Amino acid sequence: MIARLKGPVLESTPLLVVLDCGGIGYEIHIPVTTAEQVPPIGGECSLFIHSVYREDSATLYGFATREDRDFFRLLVEKVSGIGPKIGIAILSRMSSELLRGAIARSDVALLSKCPGIGKKTAERLVIELKDKVGLPGGGQTITPGESAPAGEPSAFQDAVASLMTLGYKPADADKLVRKAAANQNPDATVEELLRKALS
Helix, strand or coil: CCCEEEEEEEEEECCEEEEEECCEEEEEECCHHHHCCCCCCCCEEEEEEEEEEECCEEEEEEECCHHHHHHHHHHHHHCCCCCHHHHHHHHHHCCHHHHHHHHHCCCHHHHCCCCCCCHHHHHHHHHHHHHHCCCCCCCCCCCCCCCCCCCCCCHHHHHHHHHHHCCCCHHHHHHHHHHHHHCCCCCCCHHHHHHHHHC
């Protein structure tokens, strides 16, 4: 089982990257949220991998962080009706931290805005994953780095929510706050994140 791949980037698109690992080019499907962090052609890239082996194919899915990969695994292994393609589409629209928060808060309306997710699938996501995204007493817990547990709104989630109330689409708000958070210390306040996102 391949857990991680590291090597120079040979090819890169918003949903696919080819890495040169020991002279072998590995084609890896990635969400847009990971593509934003992939270096230019020739740059060194490291991705956490989820492998899917079928009778007639072997497909690799790559993620910038272990948390994103683990969240993807939860989506495709625990929620009926969500396969790898829909999982990648969901994580291309919103970051795993925002999705975790939406699931923990039972925010079906926000989850329904993801591609391939209708209201019923969004409700199923909440039912099947709510106790697995960092809430106390849940089964498999995923901790989003240094941020607050998904049950408690983090500064990141509050900043995204604030931009949404200003009229930004969820995906755009999420992207702006992610970019702002990349240049801030982990303890940045909502105000600091918003100031950077709107500058």
